[in-house]
Amino acid sequence: MADSSAPTRVMMAVNESSLKGYPHPSISCRAAFDWMLSKLVRSNADGFHLLFLHVQVPDEDGFDDMDSIYASPTDFQTMKQRDKIRGIHLLEHFVNQCHELGIKCEAWTKQGDPKEVICSEVKRVQPDLLVVGSRGLGPFQRVFVGTVSEFCVKHAECPVITIKRKANEAPQDPIDD
């Protein structure tokens, strides 16, 4: 079989780690990325084109910002700007890895509710495959598929791969995830 057809376009939603914080990607999305490289892309770097989406959740950093005082519209502007920079740094991590491996990629950020934004971006970008990491096998709930991945499996208009994390990859306290 010659591989002359267009590369397989794989979209991946990536998010920040709440354990290690900025600018580290979450355990789930790093595990999903590594799995995808070793099990799907393998040696066929030319056959795949990766698309990284980071969705910025407007209220995501509520706790970090408890000490902040927003006294003017400019303060909000600064916060939004900072969140955008964080998202860009997160994407940079994955883009750098792809670059080292010779895999073509694109990355972008969007604001909103992750599950809704992911599905609307799938509709717009029309990837061949959407990869979603899931917190998976936790210590208390042996099998749990998060609402984002569950929503995407049902609503995204392309095949979806759900990669559950192994129990030993989960942090002790779910809040550290």
Place this chain on the structure above:
Amino acid sequence: MADSSAPTRVMMAVNESSLKGYPHPSISCRAAFDWMLSKLVRSNADGFHLLFLHVQVPDEDGFDDMDSIYASPTDFQTMKQRDKIRGIHLLEHFVNQCHELGIKCEAWTKQGDPKEVICSEVKRVQPDLLVVGSRGLGPFQRVFVGTVSEFCVKHAECPVITIKRKANEAPQDPIDD
């Protein structure tokens, strides 16, 4: 990147078409198989090892068998034997295709409730990936993920890819599926 690592073992549950009947595979599982070849395996036939499972549902052929009379234990034996042969013919279809494409594969049948059997076989065989076709975008329910695929996404102990069928691939009457 050299592709010297062990091939990616992809397990796929296949079922018979209730529209075209024996020995045709269902629209969903044919679509899932074709998608997998063109989008994941691509030219890298050596990098993948396919595992086909057909689950025989004990009561599946109730309607076909309405005229049958089971008067002795042998009659049931004959029916079971016939179902097994059907399953084997279905698997033969996929094994032949893999053989033509130079992709290594294995195929086997098991009896029971498909969703339970698929997940227990994942546990036993430990594939890298489970592929499940789904009836997907039907004419009345724009997005519907069947109970088998939904169960597998939640419970199978490996990454799961759900491949929804496009609306134009669905038969008019869901009973013909």
